[in-house]
Amino acid sequence: MDPLAAIRDTFFQECEEQLAELESGLLAMEGGDQDPETINAVFRAVHSIKGGAGAFQLESLIRFAHVFETALDEMRSGRLAASADVLKTMLRAADVLADLVSSARAGQEGGHPQQAALSDELKAMSGAAGADDDGGEEDWGDFEFQPMSAAVDLPADTPPARAFVVRFKPRADLYAKANEAALLLRELTRLGDSNVELDTSEVPLLTDIDPEAAYLTWTVTVSGDTDELAIREVFEFVDGDCELSVEAQGASEGAGETGLDIGALLARVQADAIPTIETAPDEPFELEAPAPPPVADLAPVAPPPLSVVSPAAEVHPEPLAANQARKTEAGATIRVDLDRVDRLIDLVGELVINQAVLAQRVMEAGLARASAVAMGLDELEQLTREIQDSVMAIRAQPVKSVFQRMPRLVREVAAMTGKPVRLVTEGEATEVDKTVIERLADPLTHMIRNAIDHGLESPEKRAAAGKPAEGVVKLAAMHRSGRIVIEVSDDGGGINRERVKGIAIEKGLIAADATLSDEEIDNLIFMPGFSTAAEVSDISGRGVGMDVVRRSIQALGGRINITSKPGKGSTFTMSLPLTLAVLDGMVVSVEGQTLVAPITAIIETLQPKAEDVHSLGGHARVISIRGGFVPLIDVGMALGYRATPLAASDGVALLIEGEGGARAALFVDAIQGQRQVVIKSLEANYRQVPGVAAATILGDGRVALILDIDTIVAVSRGEMRKAG
Amino acid sequence: MSMTVLTVDDSRTMREMLRLALADAGFRVVQAEDGIHGLEVLQAEAPQVIVTDINMPRMDGFGFIEEVRGDPKHRAIPILVLTTESDAEKKNRARMAGATGWIVKPFNPDKLVDAIRRVAA
Amino acid sequence: MSNTTLTLAESLDMNAAAPLLQALKDKRGKPLSVDASQVRRLGGQCLQVLLSAQATWATDGQPFEIAEASPEFTDGIALMGASQLAAQSTVQDLTQ
Missing domain, CATH: 2.40.50.180 (CheA-289, Domain 4)
Known part of the structure; x- marks a missing residue:
């Protein structure tokens, strides 16, 4: 596979993780989490997405991530309060960002209908500092390509054979940052014919010298096809850590004429000997697509155009405890091709079978239960089971990955139905086979839609029943006797049994005179063809009934049932095997x-x-x-x-x-x-x-x-x- | 003997891009996921240059640079920070912490390699 | 009285300046011959120390010479314009 395509895949995988991190962080903050590491993680998530998007030139993604990041940075630095309203907007922005990632992944770079509006909202939040930084797009526009060794061959608008006199006096800081005067001089002398003069007058005697101070001053005359820009570029990294002056001299008054000058000679020899690393600057090897023309204005001495940053911009030092918590959390992991794991699972399956065959043969051979062979075989069986469990555990993943998709769904359905909803999740760390997790998303989505749309009452009805206006939908996972149990419950009105029975009779699913227990009536909703026109709404309709949910759960070797209490709510309980193997x-x-x-x-x-x-x-x-x-x-x-x-x-x-x-x-x-x-x-x-x-x-x-x-x-x- | 470059970045995407660009240029690449991991790698490796991101969990780029500069064994290693053009404040903070130079993200592989050759002997 | 010889380390980077200074201080008061044939890298701060030593020996009225130098050392002093530290002989790299 093309390495760039592989990196692109990695980028989108990573985006998924970052988006999940972003959302869970924002939700935690909404729930009152004030740990600075949470907002830092949220910021990093958007920042990383922007970084990768930049590398792949995903313009609308870059632009939106930039605005989003700016607002988050304001929040991180404490200039923007993390109020409920602000967090709501951030969550919607997270949704838009997720959509932009999906379209970018699909190769569509068209933007998002809500992008402009949300960008404006975010910019408004970022306030003055953010408004100044409105040039984010330009910032990203001009990163493309600026030849670093612009000297190699610049357009001939500068008169050739001019000379520049460069005076360069490092400060101690230059060395302390691991910059090296010798290397800077090397770069400089490569720009053209050079004459290097060294002023040692400030160097003290050994008794007084500080080995890590700076005493030397160089005056270098560079002539040839170069310009001031290229010269200043050499000193880009040490700007502020040295005294530097660059003066143009009249044409052809160059160095090199000073008779026998070893420095210049050597420099020339070196310059010739050095293989041209930078081929032609107009043909850069780029990871990106073809670059726009170089931007002219990049004089490194000019202070970078940037918004005024208030002193409050100091990032809060991360508390040690939080750091340590993160450290334990980020356990050592390796990434393994799924095929290899499946092959291993397959082999362990063979081992289990083989062991069972062997055990049976031993039994048939009439060996006593207490014989050494039989006992050894028992131990082997034990061990085989343990290996099997451990191998299965490799494929196991926390249900978090599918649970994390639900808050967005809840927000959307809540907005469409006009019912305020709070989603509570429990047991996100519960692990189950990867395939089971993947196939859980659809049924869970449907059930949660259903819980909000049909389960929860309207705010008015809730008020009348003396319940808080905000409905609660709970999603919980737990292990129970070797299976995983997932519950979706709501605190709504419960199943309207009269109505369910009525519908079932009307649809001919049960006899009109059938006597059914409450439980049997509740379970009627799983019958094929139960969903009626009267029931189908925009949200949970779409022709998908609970029968389909049940079918997909059964396809996973699972069972589903419902319990309901009138006026209190309903709970769907799914029980699934931990593995499909x-x-x-x-x-x-x-x-x-x-x-x-x-x-x-x-x-x-x-x-x-x-x-x-x-x-x-x-x-x-x-x-x-x-x-x-x-x-x-x-x-x-x-x-x-x-x-x-x-x-x-x-x-x-x-x-x-x-x-x-x-x-x-x-x-x-x-x-x-x-x-x-x-x-x-x-x-x-x-x-x-x-x-x-x-x-x-x-x-x-x-x-x-x-x-x-x-x-x-x-x-x-x-x-x-x-x-x- | 080829030069060893240590890259410190929490983003897998960036790590892969850095590896591609640096390995293409003939460097030996060792990688770390954050500042703490970077310091751990320095126990075993002696890179000639370090390229580090700023925003990372556990220990960010600033902390990492300060640690390296404060360690007599490693303080002479040139450190380039990956930063965005728009963020002068971060660039300045990185310089204060002791960064040798910087590379503008998203980086151009040529510029990256060039910057490394500029700061490394 | 024979010359004292000081052999310079391979890497004369910022970390080497303080030990170099100490080594030179220890040799003070006697004629000094510096062997730079092992040097692979010469930085500005070590150059300062060497220049300071040369001046110090001159003040002391003692001979100071760079007896042998590697090509890298010779290139380094040329690049930095410190021809006063030019060696009497440069070790030739015969492979060139």
Whole structure:
């Protein structure tokens, strides 16, 4: 990959991190955080984005970041109070900055509709100092290219062969800053034919000399194709640390004529010998795109044009405690290609299987449980599990990365619905597999929209109910018995059960006379087709219902349910596996084959009675469970293991909940037990097989297929329709 | 023997750009993420030049420069600060702290390399 | 009485000025021959010290000479216009 393209990728990755840092810092400040390191971090985030944007010439991003940074700098230096209003504007600016980053990443450099307005607001905040600094754009415009050794060949508007007399007297500070008179003279004498004269009159005797003081004065006459600008440029870094005067002399009155001058001679020899490092100044090697013409005015002696900075500009010294806190926080990390980690996970999966195979063989060999081999094997198993956990932990990330996206969403939805909302997050450090995190964003987004739009009441209704006007939406994560649990709750009015039931009846989802528990009614909102026109609003509508949320959670091997208290609010609880590499499975047999059904999909297992199973013609059957009918799917038939269905009394039914909450009963020959299995992708090793999600290898070395329940149900549905 | 340059910058993007520009010019590059890290690297490395950013967590560029200048072992190492053209105040503070010179961000690789050659023997 | 010789360090940068001064002070009162053949780098502050030493030896009425010099040392004094410190012989780099 082109190194610059790779750096560009890094830049955008880093932008994401900086934007997250920016937002969480601003939110912390909104919550009363007054740690100077917080505002410093916020400032740094915007500053870094600007810096990188500058390198890639992302103009609108640069411009906006500059204005934003200026305002933050005012806040950092205490000239701008971090009031609630100011922070609100900063948060909106952070949103605009995020959008500008996204468009820049997509290669669109068109700016942002709110950019101008917010820039003005930020500038107004920055006040006088900021207004002076309005030239930020020009500042960024002229960085492009100013030849540093302008001497090499400047346009010929200066008469050639003129000479300059340079008087140069370093101060001690020059040396103390690791500048070196010898190197400056070297640069200077490279500009043309030179004669160096040294005045040693101020050098004291050894008894009085301070080895780190400065006593020497040089007078250098430079002639040739050079000009004052180039000469002053040599001394750019030591401006203020030396006495310097540059005087032009009449043409061709140069040095070099002073007979045998070793200095000048040597300088000439050196100048010839030095390979030209700077080729031609008009062909610079640049990381950036082609440069605009050099800017003429850059006399280094002139004080840089800059706003007057008040003495209050001193940055607050960072408290030691904060520094130390940061130090522990920034642990040593390495960045590893994800493929390598996945390969490792794969290998550890093999190890787990191998270990299980070995254990089974040892058992079969009839060795006593207390034998040294069996005990050693137990230890091996322990160790293998630990390795597996550790390897899985590499892929684990804190949910913070997805939680961090939510405050912006809340602000937007709050603004659109006119409901004041406070988002409270908990357990951001809770870790879960990277893929799980990535796939959590959409369902969480939808649920939070939903919580604000449907969960929270209008401010008037809240007032009438004696609640504070500001609604609270809480997002919490925690580990619970080997899974991660995520809760989205609101302090709104709770589910309107009458209305939900009404809608469900109206939509034909339940019988008009059905008796349902409160819990069952609440869970009706997950049914496909529940969302109605009356329910769909701009915010949470968009044709996405809670059924889709449930489906995506189930696709991750998770479950979701809702609890609600009238007048108090609702809580959605999701429980997800920590990793997608292992699965809790129910091991079953069908026609001598061993299959695994994901436990998350199974509601209960039952032994059907012959009289509960009814044929619909063909091979289609239904089973009656507590008064309702669900399709009974013969897994052996569905996968083509047998041509005729197993008699109802000869097997076991697994009541499962598939796609969109549709129930079905999977009919298998027998249940072998439950166990955790390592998922091996069938697609990667063989090919995609309908009805089969993946494979695993069991302890006895047999390959077992993991059922893709949704597909089996969908296929059987289709067949049933044909039959019916 | 090629010259070793230590770069101190908290931004990965900048670190990668610095590495690209400096390695292209034939320098050996060692990198640190902030001032404290920079001081740690100095325990093990003897760079001929240091290029440092100013705004960094834990220890910023000013603090870092002061530490280096206060250390008899390292005080003679030229230090270039990365700064923006618009920020004269920071440039001056960096000079007060003991910076040898500065490089305007976003830097031009040629200028960077040139500035390094100017301050290093 | 034979000349005392002082061999200069390789790097005569700002850090070397104080030790150089001390070394010179220790040799005071006797004729001094300075060996600059190892010098790779000569800075302004060490140059000051060497010039001061030359003047001091002159005041003391003692001979002071740069006996041998590396090309880098010779280049350095030429660049800085300190021809009074020119060596009697410059070590030739035969590879050139």
